[in-house]
Amino acid sequence: MLLDELGVDYIEGGWPGSNPKDAEFFKAIKNYSLNHAKIAAFGMTKRKGVSAKDDTNLLAILNADVGVAVVVGKSWILHVREVLRVSPEDNLDMVYDNVEYLKDHGLGVIFDAEHFYQGFREDPDYALRVVKTAEEAGADVIVLADTNGAMLPMDVYEITSKVVERVRVRVGVHMHNDSGCAVANTLMGVLAGARHVQGTINGIGERTGNADLIQVLPNLVLKMGFKALKGVESLRRMREVSHFVYEAAGLQPNPYQPYVGDYAFSHKAGLHVDGVSKITKAYEHIDPELVGNARRFVVSELAGTSNLLIYLKDLGISVGKDDPRLRRALERIKAMENEGYSFDLAPASAILVVLRELGLAKDFLSVDYWKVFGEHNLNVAVVKVNGELSVAEGVGPVHAVDLAIRNVASRIYPELNSVRLTDYRVVLPGEVKSTESVVRVLMEFTDGRRVWKTMGVSTSIIAASVKALLDGLNYILIINNNEIGKSINNK
Known part of the structure; x- marks a missing residue:
């Protein structure tokens, strides 16, 4: 249809x-x-x-x-x-x-x-x-x-x-x-x-595939001036159609896919972000909204303060570009990437680093202790959340820990009942610049209105998962806190 x-x-x-x-x-x-x-x-x-x-x-x-x-x-x-x-x-x-x-x-x-x-x-x-x-x-x-x-x-x-x-x-x-x-x-x-x-949607086809209509159609209409389908009206649904076909085929969307990929209009280098913030066509070949996509600013080891200011502006926070706290946050982000984090995949975790440096991030939830017992497909987690012990049984160790944390978290903060985990990925081993290999755990959350991604890094899958989960829950609690939207002095 x-x-x-x-x-x-x-x-x-x-x-x-x-x-x-x-x-x-x-x-x-x-x-x-x-x-x-x-x-x-x-x-x-x-x-x-x-x-x-x-x-x-x-x-x-x-x-x-x-x-x-x-x-x-x-x-x-x-x-x-x-x-x-x-x-x-x-x-x-x-x-x-x-x-x-x-x-x-x-x-x-x-x-x-x-x-x-x-x-x-x-x-x-x-x-x-x-x-x-x-x-x-x-x-x-x-x-x-x-x-x-x-x-x-x-x-x-x-x-x-x-x-x-x-x-x-x-x-x-x-x-x-x-x-x-x-x-x-x-x-x-x-x-x-x-x-x-x-052609085919997303180029899916025999051997290396067919012509990707998701790329062909915008080029024909926007670049070559031809009439195709219903014109620009149809192009605005390109990302929606692309993702629907990937899902129906049981495939992961290609983040690098031209026009509709997550990275198609992502800006990582500080120089690029600064230029785009002044005039978008300086670094974008079309308006991403024409194909149903959106502009994204990536926080990474290549980022400058311009990247951080964009995210803060979206949260209603006004900070001077030369604020020393921004510089310290950026240095911390780069150090964490050196440890194995990849904030281009998990921007919410990077935002938390910045907010903590600015003194705006209160950790509503903290885990003092966790332990998982597993035997014959039975996994039981004992977790101390905000000073309170919680026990839960899950289908796996990570699931058990997740349930144990949420038992306490959702009771203290009922709004977390609407937060769902929509994606969970483990990258093993992590590509790090140190001699020890680590595990990256990437989590995607939604509350029905927003979607955000966090990451945890550790030599233990469970420990990395706990970090990513806590970041994900704390992030939405912080964002929903009325104080977060207030401008702050920059001295």
Whole structure:
């Protein structure tokens, strides 16, 4: 439904003739009302020596009950002779018969010319005959595929331009990323005259993936001036769509992904932060809000006081740039990073360092003692929180400690009942500059309104977890404290 809401023209639902799962998709999609997108079923040209009406692959497309068929055919003479093992003329007949048969049954047809660019390099006349044959049979769109991802942008532009000159129907491009050029090749194909783009959300696909539509679409609309989907309105949902697909696929979002990644508009170096705070376009190629992202300032060993001032400003705290307490906080942050902390991943822990140096951070919760007993999958934690003993049983040692701390914390501060742990990660061993290896524990929290991340570092996973948990709970209690928003004198 998200793709339909974005304004995607075609959603290729799979290959119904190849497996039961894809066939089930076409049954299930009937239960959804789409306002714009057309569902397409994929298939290949009929088998040698079998008529179109008897080919099970084509019948599966018809049985999928869709309005559009995507049919892939051979356009590289190497594949025709060595893979299909048919004559060049027989291959042309197969292409024509497939397209004509599906058109006669009322379907729109997109013809994917497999390995087209490689085929054109070896035998341009034959590659062009294949796509012209599909056009003559009634194909609505001719798609040129770089199936093994070998092409470079200049090759794509040159070859696509020649095809656009020869073909009357709409030309499309389908790029794989084996050479790391799928997005660039797609853009060059459009520049050469292609007006139909195939790709996947986040570039997820076979081998090294396909062209990432999350990158292609903003480039087309914002950088090249083309109309795509619903324009800027659709682009504002790029990050939302990207994360939804990652979650549905069981994958972690790529923080370095252009446009939508957590680090796409993150500024670490003090020089950059100072420049962005004065004029954003000095270090940002677009406004991050155009693609549903946000500007982030990272606190790290490369940070300057400008980085800290940005965070403090968001909290309503006014501090002079030359305040010596800021300098001391920055030195402490850099020393902690040398010990193994990575505050670019856990900015809330860095903010606590600054607030403590400014005298604004009261630790509402403290742990004086903890001990975990484990035997036969039974884990019991004994923790002394704010001078009070608490005992809890958990499915693991960290879970047991978490419950024991929260038993006391949530009773003293009921607002913590709304705080949930949404992510927990252990990085082992930590990359540190000392001789001893440490464990980093990263925790992500939410109270339904905010999201914040903290980190604990220790040679013990449990000890690191306790540090990260305490930082996470203390952070939100401090932020919610009315005193935190008051400006302070800087002397």
